[in-house]
Amino acid sequence: MERKIYNPLQKDTVIFLKTAADTNGEYTLVETGLADGGGVGLHYHKTYSEKFECMEGEVQVMLNKTLYTLQAGQSATAAPGVNHLFRNRSGSPCTFRVELRPASRGFEQSLQIAYGLANDGLCKPNGFPKDKLALAWLFDTSESNLPGWMSMFEFILRRQAKKAKQKGIDKKLLEKYIRF
Numbered sequence: 001m002e003r004k005i006y007n008p009l010q011k012d013t014v015i016f017l018k019t020a021a022d023t024n025g026e027y028t029l030v031e032t033g034l035a036d037g038g039g040v041g042l043h044y045h046k047t048y049s050e051k052f053e054c055m056e057g058e059v060q061v062m063l064n065k066t067l068y069t070l071q072a073g074q075s076a077t078a079a080p081g082v083n084h085l086f087r088n089r090s091g092s093p094c095t096f097r098v099e100l101r102p103a104s105r106g107f108e109q110s111l112q113i114a115y116g117l118a119n120d121g122l123c124k125p126n127g128f129p130k131d132k133l134a135l136a137w138l139f140d141t142s143e144s145n146l147p148g149w150m151s152m153f154e155f156i157l158r159r160q161a162k163k164a165k166q167k168g169i170d171k172k173l174l175e176k177y178i179r180f
Contacts, residue, residue: 003180005115009127011035014111019180020103028100028108034059039087043144044078048100048107051077052086057094061086070096083147109178110142116177133169136160141170 003016018029042062052061054070061068061076062085068076078084088094100107117129129135140161146154164170 001180005112007115007118007127009118009123009125010038012038014115016108016180017097019108020105023103025103026101028103029097030111031055031095031097033093033095034086034088035093036088036091040085042083042085042147042150044081044083044147045104045143046080046145047143048102048104049077049079050084051075051099051101053097053099055095055097057088057092058090059086059088059094059096104143106141106143109174110138112179113173113177114138117173131169133160133164133167134173137164137170137173 003019004013005016006013012035013033015031016028017031018027020028023029039060052059052070053075054072056072059070061070061078062083063076063078064083068074070076086096113134114123114127114129117123117134118127122131122134123129129138136157137160139157145151
């Protein structure tokens, strides 16, 4: 079974090379093809680290307040609790791998669902789901956290994620979009 997903809004691809199931929870490994201008904003995770390794082109990774421009063969790791982002501002597509330790099934599922929603036209141009409850649940299940003053919105997001579960939105999303 092919484990490649595509986001038509962001023009990104993700290939799941190793999942939590493949590694008995040790790590998740994905390869991302990131279009110029793409990326993910500042956030952090409490339960897993993310190692970014550039395979082709150039990807920027910010760890806390330091911005690194990675080229093929270079890597940078965001330990748990470290604010980070990644983005492509090179003018050309780039390819990089992300290894999460330990594995995160929620991360794996959130990507499949978010890309599935985008393919079904259920996301805004910025890639966020139009359904606010779905957005909150995806944020929660991916174990993402907002840094600094933005963290005051987390309470609302976590509360909305709980409401999404009460309404069965999580089960519907999992059933419709999880393929592996």
